[in-house]
Amino acid sequence: MSRYWKRNQLRLAPWLFLAPGLAMFAVYVIIPIFQSLSISFYDWDGLGEAVYIGTDNYVELIDDEAFYISLKNNVIWLALYLLAVPAGLFIAIFLNQTVRGIRIYKSLFFFPFVISQVVVGLMFSWFYAPDFGLFYKLIELITGQGIAILAEEDYVTYGIIVAGLWPQIAYVMILYLTGLNNVAPDQVEAARLDGAKGWKMLWYVILPQLRPATFIAVVVTVIGALRSFDLVSIMTDGGPWGSSRVLSFYMYEQALSEYGFRMGYGAAIAVVLFAIMMVFISGFIWKMWRDETER
Amino acid sequence: MFPRPIQQTSLTAQWMYKLALPVALILWLLPLLGVAMTSVRPAMDLAQGNYFGIPSSFAFENYLDVFRNSDIGSYMLNSFKVTIPTVIGAVALSTMTGFALGIYKFRSNLLVFFLFVAGNFVPFQILMVPVRDLTLDLGMYNTWYGLALFHIAFQTGFCTLFMRNFIKALPFELIEAARVEGVAEWRIFWYIVLPLxxxxxxxxxxxxxxxxxxxxxxxxxxxxxxxTQPITAGLSSLNGQWVAAWHLVSAGSIIAALPPVLMFFLMQKHFIAGLTLGAVK
Structure with a gap:
């Protein structure tokens, strides 16, 4: 035994170190993905017998208006959430100075990211609250007629996205602040001597050096947009009349809320969301893989 | 340095900048400031429509009220019960997985690594039904440890990514030297890599x-x-009970936000170092 161990130690050791973590990850993450795929072909209330119904759940999705509303909202989320990237860059550039107290300013600007989305949601609900909310008052002051953002089908999703952007911009900002901190000063000086400034400097000299930060910013923003659940649940619970649902929320509603326990149908929605995410995840992984193997 | 240091610009620009900073900050934190203000407003003020004016008095008793008349204390305790074991568990597991993937060269190394990375990005909903089922089967549904166990497993993905990249940047000669000396692998892990x-x-x-x-x-x-519910879920249900009692909702929100905020301010350097890993090459 001990001789075998001595000879094969280097080959066995990594797997022994991996075993506990990999086992946990497999049980709670990898295997459930396949189980969900399989459940999506069943009609199941979570307790009784699961009945195999083939692709019926997916066929039902095609005619489900609520599904399309959720899908549309997800697209809006994704498109608008990406605004966090330029906005975060803008704030980072604004704060990248060395004046007194700037460190405190940086941490306070970062503050929203540390707070739970539940609290962010409550803060913005208060902000938007009809009759007395700060935002409502502001609109009333400007247009003479306040808008209860969270009660209007046409505005509600945008109102929630703004709440989501708040912490997300803070996150992107801190990524770019770190990036800006590491921009090569000699290159900036050289470009300055060549007469580059403002937008040109930013576009041709600074942004290429910020590429790693931009990559991470885009990754976390895309994932964040598609994962949006907390804010929808806290601020509107999907309403009014389901108009602010997103796929992640609609799935939860179908599978676990008072609307019933349709595990199979919920799983089918989750599979669609997973497929959408997989497009992005594959892209990220592909790029990371390239970076790894090139090194 | 980009942008050009403000010290190199005109005096007016410098003044403008120093003025713009606090104004921008106040605008940025407006929702937070509003809630903080509301949390110390007496209920009477709200009833009379005094939402933004000067509070008639500072009602710190709102906070006492929240603690006395709701279960926020036990929600907070539950949060700690879930959070602390998760931190310990996920960090412990990922030091090992990170070590395995960062130090050893074996054929499926990258494959396992990207399995962790990809798993870390999947939508929660694809895991929801099976994980809930599994937790039920294990008899851990509606317990803090059932929740913590899932969190440990899921966070291991992100933690492995982090640890592996960190270990990869350590000087490999250290490990080679130890191997030449005949140090066992687990001793290398425990006595050489772990302290670093x-x-x-x-x-x-x-x-x-x-x-x-x-x-x-x-x-x-x-x-x-x-x-069993942690504070986030607790706050959500309390919000349902406190319909329109915004002074209580606000105070509850501030209490719920406090631990991570304290953590952030006390450990700011580490926090940002962790968050921005990979943002620079």
């Missing part, structure tokens, strides 16, 4: 603490009663 990982462990602990404290989705999926 302290900054990574600190950074991850703060990050995971914040992530788990702030988790809402899994808290609603895996716990249901006030004896």
């Amino acid at each position: 990982m302290r900054p990574a462990i600190a950074a991850l602990s703060v990050l995971i603490f914040t992530f788990i404290w702030n988790d809402f989705f899994w808290a609603t999926v895996l716990t249901t009663s006030k004896e």
Whole structure:
């Protein structure tokens, strides 16, 4: 035994170190993905017998208006959430100075990211609250007629996205602040001597050096947009009349809320969301893989 | 340095900048300031429509009220019960997985690594039904440890990514030298690599603490009663009870936000180091 161990130690050791973590990850993450795929072909209330119904759940999705509303909202989320990237860059550039107290300013600007989305949601609900909310008052002051953002089908999703952007911009900002901190000063000086400034400097000299930060910013923003659940649940619970649902929320509603326990149908929605995410995840992984193997 | 240091510009521009900073900050934190103000407003003010004027008095008793008349204390305790074991568990597991993937060269190394990375990005909903089922089967549904166990497993993905990249940047000669000396692999892990990982462990602990404290989705999926629910889920149901009692909602929100905020300010350096890993090459 001990001789075998001595000879094969280097080959066995990594797997022994991996075993506990990999086992946990497999049980709670990898295997459930396949189980969900399989459940999506069943009609199941979570307790009784699961009945195999083939692709019926997916066929039902095609005619489900609520599904399309959720899908549309997800697209809006994704498109608008990406605004966090330029906005975060803008704030980072604004704060990248060395004046007194700037460190405190940086941490306070970062503050929203540390707070739970539940609290962010409550803060913005208060902000938007009809009759007395700060935002409502502001609109009333400007247009003479306040808008209860969270009660209007046409505005509600945008109102929630703004709440989501708040912490997300803070996150992107801190990524770019770190990036800006590491921009090569000699290159900036050289470009300055060549007469580059403002937008040109930013576009041709600074942004290429910020590429790693931009990559991470885009990754976390895309994932964040598609994962949006907390804010929808806290601020509107999907309403009014389901108009602010997103796929992640609609799935939860179908599978676990008072609307019933349709595990199979919920799983089918989750599979669609997973497929959408997989497009992005594959892209990220592909790029990371390239970076790894090139090194 | 980009942009050009403000010190090199005209005096007016410098003054403008110094003025713009606090104004921008106040605008940025407006929702937060509003809630903080509301949390110390007496209920009477709100009833009379005094939402933004000067509070008639500072009602710190709102906070006492929240603690006395709601279960917020036990929700907070539950949050700690879930969060602390998760931090310990996920960090412990990922020091090992990170070590395995960062030090050893074997054929499926990258494959396993990207399995962790990809798993870390999947939508929660694809895991929801099976994980809830599994937790039920294990008899851990609606317990803090059932929730913590899932969190440990899921966070291991992100932590492995982090630890592996950190270990990869350590000087490999150290390990080679130890191997030449005939040091056993587990001793290399324990006595050589682990002490060098302290900054990574600190950074991850703060990050995971914040992530788990702030988790809402899994808290609603895996716990249901006030004896087990963490503060995020608790706050959500309290919000339902305190309809329009904004002074209480605000005070509750501030209390719920406090631990991660304290963590952030106390461990700021580690927190940001963890969050921005990979943002620079």
